Amino acid sequence: MSDAPIQNNMPYEGDGNVLFASPALSRRIIHSLQRGEHIDPFMGPEFRFLDRNQSDWEDFFAFLGYRLCRSDLGGESFFYLKPDSGMVKAERLSRGATFLGIFLAWHFVTEGVDGQESVPAADLAGRILSNFDFNMLVPVFLPVRGRGRQRAETEQNRDRMIDAIRTFLNELARYRFVELRPSVRAEWRDLLVYRLPGLQRFLEVSRNALLHQGSEATDLLGVVKTLWAGFETEPEIDDSDDVAEDE
Structure with missing residues (x-):
């Protein structure tokens, strides 16, 4: 998947203040998650930004056709994306x-x-x-x-x-x-x-x-x-x- 985030035809109407507060960090989060990576506490700034503003990020990724998932399996928290639209291709492990x-x-x-x-x-x-x-x-x-x-x-x-x-x-x-x-x-x-x-x-x-x-x-x-x-x-x-x- 390209590093560029998926684009929609309609402008994003959510509250972008949180995402735009740190554009470079937001880009890293978007690119990492769209590549299929998990964001966990070892990625400190990215994880904290998602954790503190989860609802804003959920709204943003929902607009792009994804569901932002937070898991606490095994007592360890991490975030990842799931396609929530048929227009988004799901990555599949070999x-x-x-x-x-x-x-x-x-x-x-x-x-x-x-x-x-x-x-x-x-x-x-x-x-x-x-x-x-x-x-x-x-x-x-x-x-x-x-x-x-x-x-x-x-x-x-x-x-x-x-x-x-x-x-x-x-x-x-x-x-x-x-x-x-x-x-x-x-x-x-x-x-x-x-x-x-x-x-x-x-x-x-x-x-x-x-x-x-x-x-x-x-x-x-x-x-x-x-x-x-x-x-x-x-x-x-x-x-x-x-x-x-x-x-």
Whole structure:
């Protein structure tokens, strides 16, 4: 989505005094939310401006075709947008980012220790590759063209899967579900994945799904496997050419 806010044909008739009180900050808020980012207390000025003037911002975004949502899931507050009009295109996470979001959300709930806020990216990838069947992970991280096609479990394909995991972690970071430190360009061995308040949204959705399925799974791997078994969307298609090592 463009950084420019969506325009309507009619002028905004709300009380713009609050928004215009700090034009630069208002632009940052509008652009961040329209890009699909979550605004949480770690974005101090933006969060405070939204928190103190929530009703004004709700009116403004309603005019643009969005619903400004405030969540306090897990005791942590954050803001995000939902399209409230068919004219606004909703962003959709990729299959790989969705899997990682579910895994990370439940990791911090079921496996974390008091105060734990991060996990090394290499450990995250290693745990996923060690505990899930490779053929189950292929359509998540390395989809191939054609029915019945499959990638062989080779060292090269496992390395490609780790590269794909990094790509999908970047996607989660772009929407502020997680933060990657020391930077998104850090060496893989040094990369840490920090949870942000928005990650709680994966817990909300997955708990509802588990309740619907009547599942009693509580451990991390059992929860993720149960949830993914009920994930009904078709695998995403990779348009890149298949390579010799897959045969």
